[in-house]
Amino acid sequence: MQGFLNLDKPFGWTSHDCVAKTRKLLRIKRVGHAGTLDPAATGVLPIAVGRATRLLQYLPGDKAYKATIRLGISTATDDLQGEVIFQQPVTGLNLTMVETALAQFTGKIEQIPPRYSAIQVQGKRLYELARQGKTVEVPTRVVEIFNIEILDWRTGDFPELDIAIACGAGTYIRAIARDLGIKLKTGGTLAALQRTISSGFYLENSINLQDLEGQLKTGNFQIIPADIPLKHLSIVTLATIPARKWCQGQRVPIDDDGDVRDQMLRVYGEDGCFLGLGKPAMSENSKLLVPVMVLADI
Structure with missing residues (x-):
């Protein structure tokens, strides 16, 4: 078995928990995931099965989320699961002020990942260093925010803001919540997070663990073909004999259709098999197709 699952990760589960559960349900050892989600986050967690685990690095990186930011509070982890380090009722704040501050987060921005994150510094994860009480300088990174839309605004002593955000890989929504609180001088933390898009998979087409277990019991489970989330890559089709040679690790000639020298390509046989x-x-005057990852047996 090889392919993908579009899993709707439940609250309280780690991404590793989901991989372990999937491995047990499918009775297959080779299982991996793309785009780690924190335990308190829910939503799309792409799961790769069998040889498809080798494709994880080639999935598209763009993601989208729905998030709730609570103002007037700051925590050690930049979400409600962490120790509260600041809390004070918010006064004199309105939606216009929030919109103005939030507009500064679109485009390419510098972001400091949360202290409790999986980023490695000095060979160790930041959350490991934080738990040991060690203070280290967290390196900034450039991330890209394509769009932020305000969905709802609730006033009160600790106002809450619901947003939809589309962003590139490596973006920490917890950091956006924290930094928005800093800009507004109120403090801010992430109160809830749901990932709606990840690596070419969408929440509306996802499946939860209970449904997965039920489909397996009734024999209705169908794995997502390995090439489905690779639609962003161009296609090349090989005739039968070149396809066989290519699957055996040989370079084979392909038509010269422009300068695609640095592009990764999806390779198919004449019968449509990925x-x-x-x-x-x-190579001299010809263009060759070099095998990077062979998934089919011919």
Whole structure:
């Protein structure tokens, strides 16, 4: 078995928990995931099964979330699961002020990941260093925010803001909540997070663990074909004999259809079977398709 699951991760589960549960349900050892979600977050967690685990690095990186930010409070982890380090009722704040501050977070921005995160510094995860009480300088990173939309605004001593956010890989929504609180001088933390899009998978097409277990019991489970989330890659089709040679690790000639030398390509046989991933290379006056990852047996 090889392919993907579009899993709706439940609250309180780690991404590793979901992989372990999937491995047990499918009775297969080779299972992995893309885009780690914190235990308190829910939503899309792409799960790769079998040889498809080798494709995880080639999935698209863009993601989208629905998040709730609570103002007037700051925590050690930048979400409600952490120790409260500041709390004070908010006064004199209105939605216009929030919109003005939030607009500063679109485009390419510098972001400092939360102290409790999986980023490695000095060979150790930041959350490991934080739990040991060690203070280290967290390196900034450039991330890209494509769009932020305000969904709801609730006033009170500790106002809450619901947003929809589309962003590139590596973006921490907890950091946006924290930094918005800093800009507004109120403090801010992430109160809830749901991922709606990840690596080419969408929440509306996801499946939870209970439904997965039920489908397996009734024999209705169908794994997502390995090439489905790779639609962002161009296609090359090989005839039968070149396809066989390519799957055996040989370079084979392909038509010269422009400068795609640095592009990763989805490779298919004449029968439409997904064979794997390849990369063009020039050899004298011809263009060759180099095997990068062969998934089919021919």
